[in-house]
Amino acid sequence: ELQLLESGGGLVEPGGSLKLSCAASGFTFSHYAMSWVRQVPGKGLEWVSAISGSGGGTYYTDSAKGRFTISRDNSKDTVDLQMNFLRADDTAVYYCAKGTVTAGRGYHYDYWGKGALVTVSS
C-alpha cells in the first residue's frame, strides 16, 4: 500500500527554522517527482516546492525562494523541506504529495500524506 508520512511539524518562533520530512513507501520512490503543498487552516491549497525524481531539479514558489530548501534521499525514500527564516504567514498544514511523472515543472498529485501542522508564533 502506498503511504506518505510527514513528520517534523510543530511550534516555532518567527525567524526560526524547522525541517519537515516525508517518508514514502509502497512505490519506486526515485521514479517520481515529489512536492510540498501547504494549507492555512480553513483556507485553500498552495504549492510550495517540488523536486524531480533524481533530485536534480528543484522548484519553489516565490515566497519560499531563499528561505526553504527541498531535498530527497532516494536510498531512504524520504523527501525533506528545510524551512528557515519562518514567518507567521508560513503557518499551515504542510502536505507531502507524490507527482505522477519523474521530472518536469508541472504535474498533478495522485497521493498525499496526512499533513504536518507548522505554527509560527511567539
Add this chain to the structure above:
Amino acid sequence: DIQMAQSPSSLSASVGDRVTITCRASQNIDRWLAWYQQKPGKAPKLLISEASGLQSGVPSRFSGSGSGTEFSLTISSLQPDDSATYYCQQYNVFSTFGQGTKLDI
C-alpha cells in the same frame, strides 16, 4: 504566474441534483488541469486529471471538461458523500490551485 479563478466559492444543493463548478485559467494551460475533493481534516483526493481523465475508483457521476482557459467539473447526481470542498489545479507551469468550492448537500 498562472492564476486560477474558481466559481462559485460555495453552493448548496440536494441529493440527486446536478452541479457544475468552473475554473478559469489566466492563460492557456491546454488540458493540464486536475480536480481534487477535500473533506474536513483530510488530505485532498485526486478525482480527475488532464481535464477529463477520471481516476480509478472515482464514481462515474464525476466528470470534467474543458481546454485552454475554461474548465468545469460536473457531478451528475449528487450523493450525501459528495459534501466537500473541490479544488482545481493547473499544472502546465508549476502548480496553482483555485480558491476552492465548498459544496453542501
